[in-house]
Amino acid sequence: MFNVYEKTHRFRGKTAKDSPASAGAAKIPRVGVNKSDLEAQGELYGWTARPLSYNEVREMSSSELRWHEKLNAANLEKALATPAKAREGKDRAIKKLWDNQTQATPEQAAEIWNALQRFRQAYPQFLPRAENEIVLLWLKERNMLVTFENLVQAFEANALEGRLYLNPSAIGAGSESEVIGPALTSHHNFPLLIQPQRRMSETDRLSAQEFYNEHKELHPTQVSPFALQKKQKVENTQAYFAQTSAATSESNVVRVTNYGQQTHGVPPEPDKYSFKQKIRSMSASEIAQRCQDDPTFRKALDELK
Numbered sequence: 001m002f003n004v005y006e007k008t009h010r011f012r013g014k015t016a017k018d019s020p021a022s023a024g025a026a027k028i029p030r031v032g033v034n035k036s037d038l039e040a041q042g043e044l045y046g047w048t049a050r051p052l053s054y055n056e057v058r059e060m061s062s063s064e065l066r067w068h069e070k071l072n073a074a075n076l077e078k079a080l081a082t083p084a085k086a087r088e089g090k091d092r093a094i095k096k097l098w099d100n101q102t103q104a105t106p107e108q109a110a111e112i113w114n115a116l117q118r119f120r121q122a123y124p125q126f127l128p129r130a131e132n133e134i135v136l137l138w139l140k141e142r143n144m145l146v147t148f149e150n151l152v153q154a155f156e157a158n159a160l161e162g163r164l165y166l167n168p169s170a171i172g173a174g175s176e177s178e179v180i181g182p183a184l185t186s187h188h189n190f191p192l193l194i195q196p197q198r199r200m201s202e203t204d205r206l207s208a209q210e211f212y213n214e215h216k217e218l219h220p221t222q223v224s225p226f227a228l229q230k231k232q233k234v235e236n237t238q239a240y241f242a243q244t245s246a247a248t249s250e251s252n253v254v255r256v257t258n259y260g261q262q263t264h265g266v267p268p269e270p271d272k273y274s275f276k277q278k279i280r281s282m283s284a285s286e287i288a289q290r291c292q293d294d295p296t297f298r299k300a301l302d303e304l305k
Helices: 004-008 035-045 054-058 062-071 073-098 106-122 130-141 148-160 208-214 225-251 272-280 284-293 295-304
Strands: none
Touching: 035 062, 054 073, 062 073, 106 148, 130 148, 272 295, 284 295
């Protein structure tokens, strides 16, 4: 039977279903109210009374924290007191350093020195005067370590009150060599006077080419294909001229090895035409004398007849 009331009041008396996104999600335990509830939750989730760390406490849910407040209060209190105790111990150590009750370690001394040097580089307008030691006094009163960040904080706090001697001319912010008090706080370049400055280093003064020349690690070690091709071309040209020069020198020299072993006067296989031309150029007496001295010549002459 159609029920108008149920149709117009769809969710009355029905249990809401889990959405698909939350269907598989882990259930967060509700915060227990009484001791029996807390004990039941502890058994369900495995909570036990034990020593805790500060990080563990920070990651606890509200229900677990409530459990430890009621059933593990002593250990919870110790864990929460850990950061405060650490800060207290650190404060005592810093105070002893300021009061010269303990001597700074070499590492601490190096850190303080580096912080001071860095501060002087960043604030050249800060004059090294005894009156400006108020910056260190400001840190001592607040039991703060001498770090660059703390020095900057002390500098800004005292400069805003006009308690420092600053030099506008050191940073090109004015012609004055020192200002303090109202002259400082009302200075037309006061915002610039309390800002860190960047001094130009020797490296900054170099041109791009000078910087490149001084840093060999920036130079390329791999030869480009064009350079290799050019080098090969030069080598080939040199080899060609060397070979040509050697061939030219060789052609101008007649060596015995070029023609093998020869007999005196006539080559092993005489060219008749050349031999005839040689005979025609000789006189009769020269031919007779040659035939008398060289039997081979006489034999070659006979073969021409």
